Amino acid sequence: MEVKETYNGKIREATIGLGDTAVTVGGETSLPLYMFEGAAPNKPVIALEVYDTKPEDWPEAAIAPYADVLDDPVKWALKCQDEYKADMICLNLASTNPSTGDRNGADIAPIVKAVADAIKIPLIVYGTANADKDAEVMPKAAEACQGKRALIGPVEEENYKTVAAAALGFDHLAAPHSPIDVNIAKQLNILITQLGLAPERVIIDPTTGALGYGLEYCYSVMERLRLAAMTQNDSMTQMPMINQIGREVWKAKEVKTSEADEPAWGDAETRGVLWEALTATALIMAGSNILVMRHPKAVELTRQFVAALTGATN
Amino acid sequence: MALTGIDIFKQLPKTNCGDCGVPTCLAFAMKIAAGQAELAGCPHLSEDAASALSEASAPPIRAVTIGVGDDAVKVGGELVLYRHEKTFFNPCVFAAVIDDGMDAATVDGLLKQTNESRFVRVEQDLKAGLVGVKSLSGDTAKFVALIEKVKAATTQPMVLMCGDPAEMEAGLKAAGETAPLIYAATAANYEAMAALALAHKAPLAVCGTGDLDALVDLVKKIMAAGVKDIVLDPGTRNPKDTLERLVYIRRAALNKKVKELGFPIIVFPNEETDDKMMEAVYAGLYVGKYGSVIMLSDLDAARALPLYVLRQNIYTDPQRPMQVKPGIYPIGNPTADSPVLITSNFSLTYFIVSGEVEASRVPAWLCVMDTEGLSVMTSWAAGKFVPEKIVPFIKGVGIEEQVKHRKLVIPGYLATMSGELEDELEGWNVEVGPREAADIPPFLKTWAS
Incomplete structure (x- = not known):
């Protein structure tokens, strides 16, 4: 049966972090x-989420694994690294959101530095996707973790000159964030590489939809980006991709609702863990390289999936 | 696969005899292509040409129906490798496998799940679709008794699983004329299984050994025996090998027109792992990559619901966004003093907005307007979410009877129309809400009527 495809494109390799623990x-x-028809030298990796302030409104199943560390980002990051064996940490600067905490760059820089210095594994630092606010916050965050070769995001069309420039200036990588749109993803990659950031320093954030909440849009846009990368050798689509899965999944109604409130939906933890694992594995099928996740059990399922699909068999 | 008029013309006698009622062969070919004439209208068509044309016009992957009546399911009929190219047409189905070695309580539990595993989401009825009935004991009487029990308990079509044709025959008799999926024909038993499929007008699964060339040969023999409705099992039982075979089968059918592989596929995540969570994860793989009948060990709600929603996502037509029904959606027992918000009926918009309103724990009235499934900005640009449409909707939807105040919160992205809307929407004040749904909770927490 001769139905193997040959591809003329290749995804670029990007390295986050420095030294032995770089990924x-x-x-x-x-x-x-x-x-069966190509090589994948680097498996998809999992970053666990850490927040700069104690999260509100997380369902019980998501709180339980972190109950003792939720108000201390450093302890939280170390728990992810040491106990849950995260490949990376994604520090979310949620408290800078203007409509909730509205803390500024100077406020969060010490937190970024403390987390960056405490962990051995690579760091991702994410703003709140408020373009104006991130333009103020993210340069401070990038400066605070200088020397760590972190991944800084999200870079928006409206603030790339500031945020991507900060990633460049402080020797990091950048995650351009496009609204589920192939052309905008490419355009943003062109803009930030023109700024001087090497294409090997770019990780595409295509916008993540959780299972039941736009997953199919995200899945198809990523599939189209990968097809363009492999079959059309389109250079500006050949970057690895990152998906913010945890925060999207754990606000879904079907994940937050307790079994007591919806007996027909079954055990809440099982449901939430599987919701996150199915979102993650579907996006791996569509081309994700870095999965930012929340529940350790969902991480474990995703790891087993990757091992089973990429490991030696026959 | 639609043929063009020229493709058809090439196969015609080109004599322009007019016996078909059309003056020229070319005109006749064009009429066939347009669906206005039948190939049989040409009395001079050679047998070779007729079979070539009917083969070429057959869909590359056959749609196969399992079961009869209202609960019958249709699988296969797919035309693309990637859903964005068109859409995936016939949603895959799931089945919990019940076997004749299980105790009565286990069987009853699985039957209960089969009947009760139903969820309504975006106005779609989500359910498994099939039930598997498997012979483990080799005792025909037990298999027959189980089939009779399942048939009495559920109207879901069955997959009868048994390798012995004599036992299968007894099982098919017990199943009556319900067109269950027969699982499975193999190289060892295919003649007898094919005969059973024809005699009972039931679709037949063909189980390979992992070798696709051998599967093609086996299917060829079964097709030659006259069986048309076939479901393929590549025979692999680990997800890495199964994915490879499924991709090859879909490509061979669509791109190479290998008709022996142009059938829906049955997969067995329940046999690829003992861990039920991993089973669900592998089932998810096959929802996206080319599984049509997905066998599971059970339908526990906490695992079935995410899988059904994944299927709903993957099989949504990318050209036709899912819509929710327009109307008033009360969230959290709102009162006459609760805030009133308006948004589009694009299902994703509705889900995200209603989720954030719920998260705010502020009871509210969410008015969902018919924007033909377009998102807020798109429908505004298309003239479907504009004051001329909003005014009759708000006046007619009944919200004025529900609340004492007259304050309407519109999406932040539509701030530019707030003035015009307030002028036209008599008696109402228009408030501009947040641009992003995530900012709804802090907005509602400080909202006052």
């Missing part, structure tokens, strides 16, 4: 998980 993603020479 490299990308490098695929086929569509995602198609091990």
